[in-house]
Amino acid sequence: MLTDRQKVILQVLVDDYIRSAEPVGSRTISKRPDMSISPATIRNEMADLEELGYLEQPHTSAGRIPSQKGYRFYVDHLMNPDNDEESSDVSTIRSSFLTRLDEMEQVVQQTATILSSLTNYTAIVLGPQVFTTKLHSIQLQLLSLETRMAVAIIVTDNGHVESRKVMIPEGLPPEALQHYVELLNRKLVGVPLHKLKMALHTEVADELRRYSEQFEGAMMLFDQMVEPTDEAAGAQKIYLGGATRIMNQPEFRDVEKLKPLLDMFEQTQKLLRMLEGTSTGGVQVRIGQENAIETIHECSLVTASYTIDGIPVGAIGVLGPTRMEYGRVIHTLHQFSSSLSHMLTQLYK
């Protein structure tokens, strides 16, 4: 276990390194106003901290920098509860959202942009999950008799509306459509979107078989209506804000370091995996190699989830170098997540 003095030294060192991005020496620390011990003593303590794995030395005659373990300890036990002046953020956040928010997609993109500009790091936002949303109603609107085209309208219980073009199979009497839609609604309302397809083949198929005539055609139609939506549920929308802010960090001034990261930003799948496992509780911090994706082993990711009506539906995250202003970011993310939840809940009322 660390002594109190070691903790103080570790904290001051991490704070300083986060600010300066330069290895911190013993003299620098001892010059701190509230530090009453000499550089030599600090040197001894630092040697101990290094032995314990909290610090690292880039080379023999340089200062120390925090190791991953050091950051972890800092985040868990040492971090300053942030300056309350920043609470003014709340109003900033709220007012930033005052602009148009009619479309889900815009809201999510806006969210990413604002979050990034607030933190000065890259922001990642995972759009509202369809996993938790259920079918509210399904409708079918004929477009044209000749081409047998129609539009299926799927309304979710949180008010989102999706529409898909479908083709009415040959031999299926258009007059029967109304019947079919009624059947679907009777059977499928309340089913979570991602289970729609399964429910279709269990719940609906049986009943449908009793009508018997045109069973094949109807199922083909239903599959069309449900399939794309199931797909949309799988392919979650994910948005980046301020992807290039990562370039402001001195640790990524080198293009070779930068490239894999920016490449990753184009791969939705990897981004998804990154946010995967965001707990529904408070704010989560993943430091360096704690991240599942190798590409960001020199980064830290701070995540939080947001809710609609108390139900977690998505995640927001901030990506920066391991040398990240954890205090400020965690604070911001905390407020942001609740602001966003509040806003979305209102929006879907």
Place this chain on the structure above:
Amino acid sequence: MLTDRQKVILQVLVDDYIRSAEPVGSRTISKRPDMSISPATIRNEMADLEELGYLEQPHTSAGRIPSQKGYRFYVDHLMNPDNDEESSDVSTIRSSFLTRLDEMEQVVQQTATILSSLTNYTAIVLGPQVFTTKLHSIQLQLLSLETRMAVAIIVTDNGHVESRKVMIPEGLPPEALQHYVELLNRKLVGVPLHKLKMALHTEVADELRRYSEQFEGAMMLFDQMVEPTDEAAGAQKIYLGGATRIMNQPEFRDVEKLKPLLDMFEQTQKLLRMLEGTSTGGVQVRIGQENAIETIHECSLVTASYTIDGIPVGAIGVLGPTRMEYGRVIHTLHQFSSSLSHMLTQLYK
């Protein structure tokens, strides 16, 4: 006017510089197999070419590099008609598209990705324009009586379907909705999407006033149905592919040069302005400062438009350094644009 020999020298020099990204000296050129003149002569010619503005010298004792004017001349008069072996591209392109292409958005994104991987530069794709598409039909589907919500379904003449949630104003009898929709269809079918709103207030308003009762409410409803679509027409979808490929270019190995470019990639508006003015003819090349956007004054942009049923509906572009493999890119873009047009036309049959 340039002599034949000057043209040859300019061509060889540009070819070499495009390949190597290093200033080209007189010896290098004279060593070319089909070059039968001495370095000294070439030096004299190069001095002349520099005086005429086709070449530049980074510093006194370096070789020459093409100036913007040099590139322009190269593209207009000297460029190799590309190796026909690459015509195999066509099949590559066609087969790349064989995967799922159900949704417009996916097609456009795919297009950008493929185009980028074919050229090894960054690709920019402007989704099908709504400017040229006309209204085919409009329908309204009631969602729920209590909340007075409905979905307006707008079908365009190229088969695209859009849907918007609308609120039915208080005091508007739901029974009358069918009437209204008929009126809209009678008056608005065939009107280009971006003129819908205008047409609503000229064509429809008059006729509607004769029904007189509920004029206000109905117009409010119509406005909702048309407004968002008009907006979507303005906010064109634009997609990037291989944004990070620009980092492979030696001229952008410096983060300071890179940042403004990548920043721009996040600004849809600027990207739009970039592609603005893409002619409907063949392939267009904009070199360096010929581009409207200052950020890409050190880049070249090769663009082409694509069509649906012969009508130009969007644009594709490739962005790289001024030292770009013009021949290959132009060739690829040419084939790509026709493949894409062909594919989209089929898709919307």
Place this chain on the structure above:
DNA sequence: ACTTAGCACTCGTAGTGATCGAGTGCTAAC
């Protein structure tokens, strides 16, 4: 009159060595 060999000159790059200074670890004194 054009071409070319020769040569002095320019200028960026790479390598070398000296110096500097921040920072350490250790020892000995407090």
Place this chain on the structure above:
DNA sequence: GTTAGCACTCGATCACTACGAGTGCTAAGT
């Protein structure tokens, strides 16, 4: 247990040199 002192390490910086690619010019060759 703390601290002052000191030798030592090692990266960063800078001046200096050598090198070489490439030029422009001049003068000789065709």
